[in-house]
Amino acid sequence: xxxxxxxxxxxxxxxxxxxxxxxxxxxxxxxxxxxxxxxxxxxxxxxxxxxxxxxxxxxxxxxxxxxxxxxxxxxxxxxxxxxxxxxxxxxxxxxxxxxxxxxxxxxxxxxxxxxxxxxxxxxxxxxxxxxxxxxxxxxxxxxxxxxxxxxxxxxxxxxxxxxxxxxxxxxxxxxxxxxxxxxxxxxxxxxxxxxxxxxxxxxxxxxxxxxxxx
Amino acid sequence: xxxxxxxxxxxxxxxxxxxxxxxxxxxxxxxxxxxxxxxxxxxxxxxxxxxxxxxxxxxxxxxxxxxxxxxxxxxxxxxxxxxxxxxxxxxxxxxxxxx
Numbered sequence: 001x002x003x004x005x006x007x008x009x010x011x012x013x014x015x016x017x018x019x020x021x022x023x024x025x026x027x028x029x030x031x032x033x034x035x036x037x038x039x040x041x042x043x044x045x046x047x048x049x050x051x052x053x054x055x056x057x058x059x060x061x062x063x064x065x066x067x068x069x070x071x072x073x074x075x076x077x078x079x080x081x082x083x084x085x086x087x088x089x090x091x092x093x094x095x096x097x098x099x100x101x102x103x104x105x106x107x108x109x110x111x112x113x114x115x116x117x118x119x120x121x122x123x124x125x126x127x128x129x130x131x132x133x134x135x136x137x138x139x140x141x142x143x144x145x146x147x148x149x150x151x152x153x154x155x156x157x158x159x160x161x162x163x164x165x166x167x168x169x170x171x172x173x174x175x176x177x178x179x180x181x182x183x184x185x186x187x188x189x190x191x192x193x194x195x196x197x198x199x200x201x202x203x204x205x206x207x208x209x210x211x212x213x214x
Numbered sequence: 215x216x217x218x219x220x221x222x223x224x225x226x227x228x229x230x231x232x233x234x235x236x237x238x239x240x241x242x243x244x245x246x247x248x249x250x251x252x253x254x255x256x257x258x259x260x261x262x263x264x265x266x267x268x269x270x271x272x273x274x275x276x277x278x279x280x281x282x283x284x285x286x287x288x289x290x291x292x293x294x295x296x297x298x299x300x301x302x303x304x305x306x307x308x309x310x311x312x313x
Binding site for chain 1: 215216218219220221222223225226227228229230231232233234235236238241244245246247248249250251252253254255256257258259260261262263264265266267269270271272276277280281284285288293294295297298299300301302303304305306307309310
């Protein structure tokens with residue numbers, strides 16, 4: 001069902017893309033100029049890494065710490081790439097573009113589709129869509145985040161959570177224990193670890209070999 | 215600062231491109247299984263963090279009823295876009311009412 005993929009991709013692109021407003025506003029509040037904030041969204045283009053980078057800068061950390069934090073936060077994209085490369089990793093220059101668009105959302109939409117054609121379409125539509133809305137929203141947030149109001153007031157934080165839940169949903173039933181453990185490990189470590197690290201810790205749960213092979 | 219941003223971006227990109235440049239024969243079945251499971255555990259973690267955490271604290275607020283409504287709608291097989299919009303509406307509405 002190509003129509004379903006298009007609608008899912010667009011919803012994810014808008015719901016998580018608009019979150020860029022808060023990134024833009026937080027980036028400027030952390031003391032970065034608008035150009036640096038925009039470069040982060042255009043070049044780094046990985047939400048968790050960007051928030052980690054800005055977080056270190058805001059806390060007055062050294063540049064090398066900011067770089068290392070962003071780098072560590074991006075490791076999961078490598079696993080997404082490994083998952084997709086054998087199925088539709090393009091040859092030549094296109095794979096450098098596909099790599100840049102390899103993030104949580106594009107991987108998740110792709111992984112939740114049934115047919116190979118839909119998985120490929122889902123990846124590209126979501127990747128390009130999130131890139132567009134994320135950068136547009138970053139610019140808006142950086143230029144005047146306060147004018148638009150907080151993402152919380154618009155319920156965008158809940159929308160982003162629901163967007164991730166919706167992506168998990170088709171595979172939740174057969175992976176209930178795995179998913180439950182992932183969420184539990186992340187939440188249990190939230191009070192003790194710097195933001196972003198709990199998500200990394202949840203990745204370690206995937207080392208346990210269980211669940212149906214897909 | 216621009217230099218730091220560019221270097222950090224290159225560092226993040228190195229992960230992304232590495233996954234595509236590794237020759238397929240080096241990707242074992244175990245690694246593939248792990249990469250597949252990582253999608254599940256990270257999505258679940260993202261739901262949890264995005265739905266309950268605020269910085270270093272766990273906080274039950276308007277996001278919980280919004281997620282409950284989203285789960286109900288997903289169970290009823292409501293189209294994805296309506297699920298996401300409903301969650302925003304519930305959380306935004308509840309906050310407007312002062313919750």
